[in-house]
Amino acid sequence: MSRKSILSIISKILPAKTAYAHCDIPCGIYDPNRAQLAAHTVIRMTQLLSESVNDNKIKLGHDIARMTLVKEKHAEIIEEELGTLENDYFKEEHFKEFSELKELFFNSSKLTAKIRQNIDLEAAEEILENILKISEIFYKTKKLHPVRLKSPYPTQREIVTYK
Numbered sequence: 001m002s003r004k005s006i007l008s009i010i011s012k013i014l015p016a017k018t019a020y021a022h023c024d025i026p027c028g029i030y031d032p033n034r035a036q037l038a039a040h041t042v043i044r045m046t047q048l049l050s051e052s053v054n055d056n057k058i059k060l061g062h063d064i065a066r067m068t069l070v071k072e073k074h075a076e077i078i079e080e081e082l083g084t085l086e087n088d089y090f091k092e093e094h095f096k097e098f099s100e101l102k103e104l105f106f107n108s109s110k111l112t113a114k115i116r117q118n119i120d121l122e123a124a125e126e127i128l129e130n131i132l133k134i135s136e137i138f139y140k141t142k143k144l145h146p147v148r149l150k151s152p153y154p155t156q157r158e159i160v161t162y163k
Contacts, residue, residue: 006059009090011144013129015124016074020107022049022077024059026112027098028035030084030085030089032081032131032134032135032138033068033084033135034077034081035077035078035081035082035085035134035135036128036131036132036159038074038075038077038078038081038126039074039078039124039127039131040128040153040155040157040159041070041071041074041153042071042074042075042078042115042122042124042127042128043052043124043128043155043157044155045068045070045071045074046071046115046119046120047121047154047155048067049064049067049068049071049119050119050121052064056145057082071115071116072116075112075115075116076112078108078112078127078131079109081089082105082108082109082131082134085134085138086105089138090138090141091158094141097141098137098140098141100133101134101137104130104133105134106136107130108127108130108134109124110132111126111127111130114125115127125157128157131157132148133161134135135160136148136160139160139162142162144162144163145162145163146160147160147161147162147163148160149161
């Protein structure tokens with residue numbers, strides 16, 4: 001039996017699974033902005049879900065389902081982006097220099113579960129605050145000066161960028 005035939009049989013028995021990652025090269029391209037945007041989206045969906053009132057029960061159910069789906073997807077984005085930053089970007093020296101960093105990631109992980117399970121504006125605001133703090137630390141590790149600004153979003157909360 002040829003090597004090609006053996007590999008063909010093995011690939012049929014054990015098919016390859018698609019792996020997803022930022023890139024794991026490492027490419028050196030990391031940014032907390034996507035997590036910030038996702039947190040703002042979670043806050044906005046939570047606000048809209050809290051305000052949902054409609055005489056048309058079918059439309060109301062549809063709207064609630066759509067807003068919940070968007071909130072869930074953006075909670076996932078938060079988890080993915082924070083996971084990439086925690087596991088790929090931040091190194092041991094960062095965790096030593098910024099002692100609160102591990103706790104920010106740990107608490108954020110717990111909060112993503114809470115914001116998925118509930119319509120909880122306080123938890124959504126808390127995760128945004130954690131992400132803003134992580135963003136500030138991120139920019140400091142890049143020797144940049146982090147700056148908080150009022151966001152242009154309907155959430156009326158802040159974003160972190162740098163000078």
